[in-house]
Amino acid sequence: MNFRKQIFGFAALMALLVPTSASWAAGFPERTIKMVVPFAAGGSTDLVARLVADKMSNLLGQQIIVENVGGAGGNIGAAQVVRAEPDGYTILMGTVATHALNPLILKTKPYDPEKDFAPVSLLVIVPNVLVVNPQFPAKDINELIALLKKNPDKYVYASSGNGTPLHLSGELFKTMTGLTMEHVPYKGSGPALTDLLGNQVPMMFDNLPSSSGHIKSGSLRALGVTTKERVASFPDVPAIAETVPGYETYSWNALFAPAGTPPEVISTLQQAAAKALQDPEVVDRMGEFSATIVGSTPEQLSEHVKAELAKWAPIVKSSGIQLD
Incomplete structure (x- = not known):
């Protein structure tokens, strides 16, 4: 890829x-x-x-x-x-x-x-990015994996819709880690972000452009970008591939x-x-x-x-x- x-x-x-x-x-x-x-x-x-x-x-x-x-x-x-x-x-x-x-x-x-x-x-x-509400307990991908293993089927993730690259980003993450979490599809990133910011959903895979302002303001926490390597605009946000080798969308x-x-x-x-x-x-x-x-x-x-x-x-x- x-x-x-x-x-x-x-x-x-x-x-x-x-x-x-x-x-x-x-x-x-x-x-x-x-x-x-x-x-x-x-x-x-x-x-x-x-x-x-x-x-x-x-x-x-x-x-x-x-x-x-x-x-x-x-x-x-x-x-x-x-x-x-x-x-x-x-x-x-x-x-x-x-x-x-x-x-x-x-x-x-x-x-x-x-x-x-x-x-x-x-x-x-x-690039895409995995973002969570600041109240979400996991602070990085390792903590997220541990949390999902401890609480299978408890957490859900949002995306901009069924069959979108953001949906597939979540499914690929589940497949490569062996974890389970339910997918909640929306009619676009905008409505999904609204619910994420309001803590109606705990996390979502999003395109980086639509989440970037919220990441910078601290209203969302970025756990990882989905590209193979880190991106220049957020050098402190690790690539998911650093924890899950081979992951890329x-x-x-x-x-x-x-x-x-x-x-x-x-x-x-x-x-x-x-x-x-x-x-x-x-x-x-x-x-x-x-x-x-x-x-x-x-x-x-x-x-x-x-x-x-x-x-x-x-x-x-x-x-x-x-x-x-």
């Missing part, structure tokens, strides 16, 4: 992906664009979407409105975009959940992650349009996204939570989706997760 070579390959091409002067598709856009975020407001995907949409709006000369369509682990929002007119005016902020995990986990497939979408650009790779955000969207429109959206990711404010904000900026071509995103499906298939199979 090591993605560093791929990331660095994409990053090295960034200068080549963005032209010195924008050559937007003739006549596009002529009106407001809707960017569907398939999760509730307040989570990592929502945060990335609003940052990028704001900068893309300035570049394109038309407003990009972010619309949160949560539920079913991202499937409801993604399916809505599949049904939209393929004209570039409805686009999706996709994730590893919408384009890798859900298609592998669901018995009934609401869409094909490759055939039903036109890739635009892989935007960022995002991460998330990503990418733009997709409905299949059949004209190539020149895809090109315009890709160019605007790539330039938006180079904006100093976006670079600084992403750096605050160690998100790796990519800004790929449509072709690279297509290959990335294929690779993610191949990577997650055996993990999903071994976890035994199947959803209706």
Whole structure:
């Protein structure tokens, strides 16, 4: 699950992906664009979407409105975009959940992650983190493992929804440690964080961007990041892999349009996204939570989706997760 070579390959091409002067598709856009975020407001995907949409709006000369369509682990929002007119005016902020995990986990497939979408650009790779309410007794991963062994089935963990990478982060942790804890799915990180902060749930796996402010303020305690190594923005937070060797998960955000969207429109959206990711404010904000900026071509995103499906298939199979 090591993605560093791929990331660095994409990053090295960034200068080549963005032209010195924008050559937007003739006549596009002529009106407001809707960017569907398939999760509730307040989570990592929502945060990335609003940052990028704001900068893309300035570049394109038309407003990009972010619309949160949560539920079913991202499937409801993604399916809505599949049904939209393929004209570039409805686009999706996709994730590893919408384009890798859900298609592998669901018995009934609401869409094909490759055939039903036109890739635009892989935007960022995002670390995940295991956070707990400050009242939770465990202070680190070793203490958590000891607590769960002593109290099997007593504790639950929250995530942004069934079949999301955060859900799978928890299931992988359970599998690799032999521990048991019940999963509580939400319609996005935002509502889950609200309950975690209120101590309605004791812990959750979250994307680092949406939890970073709470970690810094002390309203949440980070037990470990899910990447193989520690992240630059939180050097004092250990990687879970330091205690559970081989453990690694991460998330990503990418733009997709409905299949059949004209190539020149895809090109315009890709160019605007790539330039938006180079904006100093976006670079600084992403750096605050160690998100790796990519800004790929449509072709690279297509290959990335294929690779993610191949990577997650055996993990999903071994976890035994199947959803209706």
